[in-house]
Amino acid sequence: MPTTDLIITGSGILGLATAFLARRQGRSVHIIDRSDRPVGSSIQNFGHACFTGQSDAAQPIASKAREGWLDAAAATGLWAAETGTFIPAMTEAELTVLEQFAAHRGPDQVRLLDPEAIVEAVGNPDLPAIGGAHLPQDMRVDPRQAAPRIAAWLAGQGVEFTWNTHVTAVADGTVSTTRGNFHAEQVVVCPGYQLTSLFPEIAESHEIRICSLVMSLIEAPQHIPTGFAMLTGTSLARYDGFAAMPGAEALRHDLDEREPELRGCIANLMVTDIPQGLLIGDSHAYDLSPEPFIDERVGSLLLDRATSMLGIERPRVLQRWLGMYADSPTTNLVLERPDERTTVAVVASGIGMTLSFGIADLILSGGTADL
Ligand SMILES: Cc1cc2nc3c(=O)[nH]c(=O)nc-3n(C[C@H](O)[C@H](O)[C@H](O)COP(=O)(O)OP(=O)(O)OC[C@H]3O[C@@H](n4cnc5c(N)ncnc54)[C@H](O)[C@@H]3O)c2cc1C
Structure with missing residues (x-):
């Protein structure tokens, strides 16, 4: 029987925001990443949380995301400026x-x-x-600080990290990796632009x-x-x-x-x-x-x-x-649940820093969004 509540593939901002909210709910969390620290899109960007410029439909998610960034900043000490x-x-x-x-x-x-x-x-x-x-309402974070700071804080809160480990398949609570299999009640997959190598059918259906x-x-x-x-x-x-x-x-x-x-x-x-x-x-x-x-x-x-x-x-x-x-030319968010225990989430546009905590909330609450 799995002893971990939640395994997350990917230590970018989406995986980390999901881990942050899950930990707040008292769930045990294990993050697996092929890198030895966050080096994906989440450190390469402007650190611009552009809540206001998102569509009207995205505003409820943007507003949750803003709350999440402020909470994460208060908890972890990461820099988050409400400078607009x-x-x-x-x-x-x-x-x-x-x-x-x-x-x-x-x-x-x-x-x-x-x-x-x-x-x-x-x-x-x-x-x-x-x-x-x-x-x-727009905010600023430092993209070179935010993800590493949240990861370090999560590790201090008992979140387990397995770095340098490539996830090769995910199904029904089993995560197959280059270091063997891991099991959890729920698995969230946030591989960013590397979705194609893990879930090619989902990637192709959204023309990722x-x-x-x-x-x-x-x-x-x-x-x-x-x-x-x-x-x-x-x-x-x-x-x-x-x-x-x-x-x-x-x-x-x-x-x-x-x-x-x-x-x-x-x-x-x-x-x-x-x-x-x-x-x-x-x-x-x-x-x-x-x-x-x-x-x-x-x-x-x-x-x-x-x-x-x-x-x-x-x-x-x-x-x-x-x-x-x-x-993706067809959507800003891929949020799919290929089986009862697996959620796949990829922001398919340049707005993942902005919406991360709002999407994490959707992931954990079983919600959907048409963005
Ligand atoms: C230049 C640039 C500017 C941008 N500007 C902004 C901005 O100002 N505001 C904004 O909101 N957004 C911006 N974005 C977009 C934003 O950076 C992304 O949407 C967001 O960082 C995506 O986060 P993520 O966690 O999904 O992906 P990532 O940060 O890429 O993380 C994915 C993680 O998954 C891991 N992984 C992938 N596949 C596997 C596997 N099979 N096994 C194990 N691990 C795996 C990777 O190693 C990586 O650590 C910008 C992006 C870029 C590149």
């Missing part, structure tokens, strides 16, 4: 989408800013913004592929405040919440004409800070097996556009990397 997101509007089309979004969501979620206020928030007196917005993103870390100038997050016009065209506004179509045409190179690399131009510097990205390319090469033109383009908005004349690049996450 700033969005400068550089054109009438961008401003229109922000105004429509503000009218739709109300002032608790969206505060419109005049040009002086957004220029001050971004810290660049020469930014030719015509207005902007602040999304006060890998999205790769060009990212940079640059030295931060002093004028950027801690907890900074900036989205731009390309973000307004991309996140479901903004993109549902009636003005989004005109914004996309405007961007196609004004910024064809950014649109060509499917950019979501955005910036956040971490203690080591400023994170700048990102582009999107889709493939089943991406090549590892970073296109320098794409990296330079994103750097150029972001630093010119921030008024940074000579950015010093500290790191570049190709981030990867699971993507």
Whole structure:
């Protein structure tokens, strides 16, 4: 008979958030990961918890997720800033989408800013913004700290970790691995973009592929405040919440004409800070097996556009990397239960940090969501 209540495959933010909530419920938890520490999508990202920009349908999950991040921060001591997101509007089309979004969501979620206020928030007196917005509910975490900190805290709470161990199959409470079989009452599988190697049928039914993103870390100038997050016009065209506004179509045409190179690399131009510097990205390319090469033109383009908005004349690049996450053209969330004891959960879009704790709550409560 199994002695563990819950085995979780994957020590990314989704597996860890699930373990955090399960431990709070008093359940015994065992996490198995092929790596020797979290190194997947969950450390490669912006650490931007973009609750507000998610679709209306996702708002209940986003709100649970926000509670979860605040709880986890209080328990584990991980850094989580309630600093919100700033969005400068550089054109009438961008401003229109922000105004429509503000009218739709109300002032608790969206505060419109005049040009002086957004220029001050971004810290660049020469930014030719015509207005902007602040999304006060959004949060920031440090992606290089959050998952390792939660994992260490869970280990201290008695959660068992088996690292360097590849899970090869999961069914009916049995987890087969390269170190033998483990058994539990329930098994939750959160393998991120490696879903295809474990549950190929589920991956194929959602057309799961890998999205790769060009990212940079640059030295931060002093004028950027801690907890900074900036989205731009390309973000307004991309996140479901903004993109549902009636003005989004005109914004996309405007961007196609004004910024064809950014649109060509499917950019979501955005910036956040971490203690080591400023994170700048990102582009999107889709493939089943991406090549590892970073296109320098794409990296330079994103750097150029972001630093010119921030008024940074000579950015010093500290790191570049190709981030990867699971993507599906048909859904933002794969949440399936192939047998009574198994749940498979993969965020199939670039919103897994944001929604992690909300999805973990769905996983454990047996819920579903159409995102
Ligand atoms: C560049 C970039 C920027 C992003 N920006 C944001 C952002 O600002 N906000 C946001 O909300 N989201 C963002 N995302 C998306 C977010 O990072 C992901 O959605 C999220 O981290 C997915 O978490 P996960 O736990 O599902 O996957 P992962 O963090 O990839 O974890 C999966 C784990 O499963 C393990 N594993 C897989 N297969 C097996 C196996 N067979 N056996 C054992 N272990 C296995 C892996 O080793 C890994 O540790 C971004 C992603 C990237 C790459």
